[in-house]
Ligand code: UDP
């Protein structure tokens with residue numbers, strides 16, 4: 621087993637790869653431990669493949685996996701985690717937006733005993749206001765509705781201990797947002813802060829469509845909020861309609877108010893709508909339970925055992 625694995629998703633990164641390799645290699649060599657750099661070429665259409673094959677030819681510590689087409693950064697990261705053999709695995713972007721020297725700080729934290737070290741962005745250069753605003757809002761909403769205590773302003777730049785990698789790979793779902801899964805599995809987590817520079821070359825590959833897909837992968841595997849919403853609305857509406865009926869009946873009986881037919885229509889429609897919502901909600905709860913079964917996440921993850929054979 622090597623000590624460190626660096627995993628790097630790369631999509632059309634012909635301009636950055638050499639710069640990345642030249643920046644990371646002396647830093648890793650300085651650690652004087654065995655390491656590997658695994659590039660996952662996510663179906664690039666430029667010279668990424670040729671450059672990676674060239675680097676792998678020159679340096680046996682460089683490994684490359686070429687996807688048959690573009691499957692997305694999350695799939696590339698998954699492939700990286702599955703391929704990595706290191707005791708500690710560090711995921712980094714190919715465009716040097718994740719500064720290599722911060723990886724060294726992560727390694728220091730790992731040596732102190734942390735199992736996950738997140739890279740936390742203090743400042744983000746070269747990103748549009750739209751991207752910053754949507755990211756800011758999305759992660760706050762995601763934390764709220766999933767109940768996952770995800771650290772704010774972190775991306776996929778992280779160090780994972782081997783046992784965290786194994787725990788993440790044991791999760792059954794196909795649709796993955798790695799940063800949400802990293803929180804879900806637990807273990808001792810911390811972060812190092814850094815200012816995120818601009819891309820060293822090229823342009824972002826995150827189109828709006830890719831961002832929406834990523835957002836979806838964070839929400840649906842991690843919460844049944846949307847599925848349980850109808851039953852909550854149904855219960856609320858049912859309660860309000862019944863309370864309205866009772867009030868109308870009492871007021872009519874004591875002779876204070878004799879509402880016209882239209883007034884009675886409101887709680888009647890409310891009650892009918894609540895029945896529809898409750899039925900839908902019950903069916904949704906069943907769907908949510910089926911999803912959980914299919915998702916097949918472990919019921920618990922053990923961090924350590926004492927006097928128990930694994
Ligand atoms: N990436 C990938 N597949 C994709 C999109 C991006 O492997 O479909 C890689 C990309 O090469 C880079 C990392 O994921 O190494 C982050 O992508 P990018 O820099 O475009 O995103 P941003 O930093 O703008 O969020």
Ligand code: MG
Nearest residue numbers: 713715717819
């Ligand atoms: Mg980038």
